[in-house]
Amino acid sequence: MPLIIKDEYPEKLFREDGKRLDGRDKNELRPIKMEVGVLENADGSAYLEWGNNKIYCAVYGPREVHPHHLAKPDRGILRVFYRMATFSVFERKRPAPGRREKEVSMVITDCLKPVLFLELYPGTSFEVYINVLDADGGTRCACTTVAALALADAGIPMRSLVTAVAIGKIDGELITDLSGIEDKAGEADLPCALTWFNEELSLLQFDGKMDLDEFNKSLTLAKEALSKIYEIQLNALKKKYIEIQEEYSGGEK
Amino acid sequence: MEDEKNEPNEEPTTDNSEDVDADEFDDEETSRDLVVPGETLTEDTKTYLPGRGTIFNKDRTKIISLNIGLKQVKRNYINVIPLRGFYTPRPGDKVIALVTDKNPVKYICDINAKDRGILKPKNTVARGKPRGYRGGAPDRQNISTEKYSIGDILIVKVLSADRLNKPELTTVGKYLGKRRDGLVITIDTPKIPRVIGRSGSMIKMLKDLTKSNIFVTQNGRIWLKSEDIAYERLLIDAIRKIEKEAHTVGLTDRMSEYIKNEKKIRGMN
Amino acid sequence: MMNIKRVISTIEKNYILSNLKKGERIDGRDLWQYRDWNIKSNVIASAEGSAEVSLGKTKVITGVKYDVGTPFPDLPNEGVCTFMAELLPLASPLFERGPPNEQSIELARVVDRGIRHADCVQTKKLCIKEKKAVYIIFVDIYVINYSGNLIDAGGISSLTALISSKIPEGKWENDEVVWTGKYFTGKTLVNELPIVSTYGKIGDIIFSDPSLPEELACDGKISISVTEDKITSIQKSGSATFSIEEVEMLTKKSMEFGKKTRKDLNLWQYKR
Numbered sequence: 157m158p159l160i161i162k163d164e165y166p167e168k169l170f171r172e173d174g175k176r177l178d179g180r181d182k183n184e185l186r187p188i189k190m191e192v193g194v195l196e197n198a199d200g201s202a203y204l205e206w207g208n209n210k211i212y213c214a215v216y217g218p219r220e221v222h223p224h225h226l227a228k229p230d231r232g233i234l235r236v237f238y239r240m241a242t243f244s245v246f247e248r249k250r251p252a253p254g255r256r257e258k259e260v261s262m263v264i265t266d267c268l269k270p271v272l273f274l275e276l277y278p279g280t281s282f283e284v285y286i287n288v289l290d291a292d293g294g295t296r297c298a299c300t301t302v303a304a305l306a307l308a309d310a311g312i313p314m315r316s317l318v319t320a321v322a323i324g325k326i327d328g329e330l331i332t333d334l335s336g337i338e339d340k341a342g343e344a345d346l347p348c349a350l351t352w353f354n355e356e357l358s359l360l361q362f363d364g365k366m367d368l369d370e371f372n373k374s375l376t377l378a379k380e381a382l383s384k385i386y387e388i389q390l391n392a393l394k395k396k397y398i399e400i401q402e403e404y405s406g407g408e409k
Numbered sequence: 410m411e412d413e414k415n416e417p418n419e420e421p422t423t424d425n426s427e428d429v430d431a432d433e434f435d436d437e438e439t440s441r442d443l444v445v446p447g448e449t450l451t452e453d454t455k456t457y458l459p460g461r462g463t464i465f466n467k468d469r470t471k472i473i474s475l476n477i478g479l480k481q482v483k484r485n486y487i488n489v490i491p492l493r494g495f496y497t498p499r500p501g502d503k504v505i506a507l508v509t510d511k512n513p514v515k516y517i518c519d520i521n522a523k524d525r526g527i528l529k530p531k532n533t534v535a536r537g538k539p540r541g542y543r544g545g546a547p548d549r550q551n552i553s554t555e556k557y558s559i560g561d562i563l564i565v566k567v568l569s570a571d572r573l574n575k576p577e578l579t580t581v582g583k584y585l586g587k588r589r590d591g592l593v594i595t596i597d598t599p600k601i602p603r604v605i606g607r608s609g610s611m612i613k614m615l616k617d618l619t620k621s622n623i624f625v626t627q628n629g630r631i632w633l634k635s636e637d638i639a640y641e642r643l644l645i646d647a648i649r650k651i652e653k654e655a656h657t658v659g660l661t662d663r664m665s666e667y668i669k670n671e672k673k674i675r676g677m678n
Numbered sequence: 679m680m681n682i683k684r685v686i687s688t689i690e691k692n693y694i695l696s697n698l699k700k701g702e703r704i705d706g707r708d709l710w711q712y713r714d715w716n717i718k719s720n721v722i723a724s725a726e727g728s729a730e731v732s733l734g735k736t737k738v739i740t741g742v743k744y745d746v747g748t749p750f751p752d753l754p755n756e757g758v759c760t761f762m763a764e765l766l767p768l769a770s771p772l773f774e775r776g777p778p779n780e781q782s783i784e785l786a787r788v789v790d791r792g793i794r795h796a797d798c799v800q801t802k803k804l805c806i807k808e809k810k811a812v813y814i815i816f817v818d819i820y821v822i823n824y825s826g827n828l829i830d831a832g833g834i835s836s837l838t839a840l841i842s843s844k845i846p847e848g849k850w851e852n853d854e855v856v857w858t859g860k861y862f863t864g865k866t867l868v869n870e871l872p873i874v875s876t877y878g879k880i881g882d883i884i885f886s887d888p889s890l891p892e893e894l895a896c897d898g899k900i901s902i903s904v905t906e907d908k909i910t911s912i913q914k915s916g917s918a919t920f921s922i923e924e925v926e927m928l929t930k931k932s933m934e935f936g937k938k939t940r941k942d943l944n945l946w947q948y949k950r
Binding site for chain 3: 246
């Protein structure tokens with residue numbers, strides 16, 4: 157039976173004052189908070205709040221491969237498990253992983269692989285568990301971003317971090333960082349991620365309609381946004397160490 | 410049984426600081442510059458070469474860090490001393506193993522590494538002729554896995570380890586073998602040298618001030634035993650503090666202050 | 679799938695037991711002392727009710743969602759409240775991914791029974807139209823960090839999530855459910871506050887709120903749910919046996935704990 161309140165979207169996605177429905181400018185990011193080393197039982201972990209998105213990520217590895225037949229003799233394998241909690245969305249989601257979750261898991265896996273040195277760890281497995289507890293648009297980008305932090309926290313050698321963001325089009329205008337409503341009701345959605353060691357795209361998907369001009373402009377907007385988010389990632393990684401150093405150095409170096 | 414008598418009765422009273430990497434956190438050449446994966450360490454690739462935890466970028470114009478850690482310049486090598494990481498077994502390492510499984514031909518042990526270690530019965534018994542024998546066939550009895558049980562804590566040495574095979578272990582050697590008491594804690598592997606300190610200064614201070622026996626091993630595990638639980642709790646808290654502050658300066662003195670203060674606060678002598 | 683059970687070392691188990699015999703727990707607590715509770719409600723914007731609860735380092739996030747469905751034929755004017763628990767792999771290397779296993783099913787069922795038999799959730803108030811439309815309330819418990827005693831943390835987080843709920847009110851009109859424009863809150867949904875207390879037993883010694891090493895070392899556990907004056911559910915697990923005197927002592931203790939916990943945590947403050 158349908159829910160009592162329907163999941164409806166407004167006609168216009170811009171307000172009278174020209175701002176987006178949540179008060180943002182066209183190219184403004186939502187508030188982002190990141191923290192590393194939050195789960196003591198995992199080898200590496202990170203937590204991310206991005207707008208209303210709330211995501212935990214844990215990394216285990218390198219470890220033995222279960223089931224054994226998946227192990228590769230010449231390299232390690234990377235497995236990402238992107239899962240959404242039942243209560244993370246408007247209409248309760250069934251607990252078992254669906255097709256979308258499996259697809260997103262695969263996309264994130266391919267996105268993270270280029271920064272790892274899997275060939276150094278044959279016969280082993282690196283597992284990345286990402287649980288979205290509250291979702292509000294752009295989850296695959298948020299999850300990629302937090303997964304890169306968790307991998308670094310696990311002490312796994314990486315060529316660089318990876319950062320992701322979704323650019324979109326609503327009411328004919330290009331915007332940065334789609335929220336849930338903007339994603340569902342908008343005209344285009346372009347999630348992408350950059351690996352910083354070579355500044356190339358390792359995640360790229362597109363849904364909607366855009367002309368070539370808009371598409372190129374979107375990639376430029378993405379690059380600008382990604383640089384800002386990257387700064388936040390770097391600070392999150394260093395923060396707890398620097399705070400401790402400052403507490404005890406008192407000026408001496 | 411003959412074997413029982415040959416078991417090491419003494420507790421390890423010395424650590425194996427000669428085996429563990431020098432305390433690079435306390436090294437003059439280790440800066441307190443925190444770096445992260447992908448961070449540029451230098452663009453002067455004429456003067457410097459990439460060392461531990463670093464790599465050239467694609468067109469060899471920069472040296473970048475692979476890990477989160479502290480930047481160190483030694484001679485003309487740039488290294489990164491990692492703050493996070495996992496244990497990789499090397500032959501000769503002394504580690505603390507937990508027997509998790511056994512079958513008639515081998516013990517399988519958790520050594521806090523990507524692979525579990527294998528302990529074969531022949532590596533649990535010292536070589537040499539059993540007393541009373543004069544030549545003759547070797548004793549078949551060392552093909553059994555009766556000596557140790559699941560749940561046992563063993564101090565072992567890594568005999569062999571490579572990328573493709575599971576590490577092989579032995580309990581034959583000084584201070585090796587089953588531990589019957591005490592406690593084992595696990596810390597971040599890269600922080601282990603910090604617990605030992607430069608020339609063993611940190612571990613000596615810990616032992617003296619908490620009246621404990623401490624055995625630090627390469628796989629991030631530490632065996633400890635004190636007079637009573639109050640000392641054990643204090644020692645564990647101290648080790649956790651070292652783990653958290655390994656990258657700061659003046660740690661050994663600060664830890665000594667901390668322990669003395671805590672003893673007062675907790676009403677210990 | 680291989681069962682990766684963590685083996686606790688014999689020396690650690692002996693350490694815990696020998697200290698327990700001297701009345702010492704390894705983290706310095708008394709035998710009947712709980713670790714610190716930390717409760718935050720309404721943490722998930724997408725959920726109708728939610729709570730993030732930490733008991734020591736054990737951390738659990740529980741969310742409440744609703745749906746509208748047809749009632750069970752034998753209870754035509756009652757809604758349904760159903761519990762699920764997931765032991766996320768991120769909480770511990772001991773938790774494997776995959777469908778719920780015995781441990782997660784036990785967690786969900788023990789929390790469910792403690793709450794159900796206390797008539798805690800007012801399922802009779804959850805009927806929109808007899809035989810046609812009732813509320814289905816989902817309480818989903820996600821374990822974020824495992825450091826012992828998931829049941830007590832699961833219980834408190836479920837209660838808090840239910841109390842903090844704000845659910846759209848529906849009425850039956852023209853053969854369908856329409857929104858009245860209003861919501862009903864935890865005050866309507868929740869009637870009683872059943873509190874579950876879990877005890878561990880190692881050798882002859884029983885203690886409250888097992889921490890992780892204690893839980894891995896223990897021979898058995900028992901969880902007892904109580905309201906102000908009634909016992910509403912009991913679950914014994916593990917291979918240890920409990921004497922009748924011990925069980926009577928523990929039910930009495932649980933009543934005391936229940937009263938104290940209700941007072942200390944004051945869960946009604948989380949009503950929206």
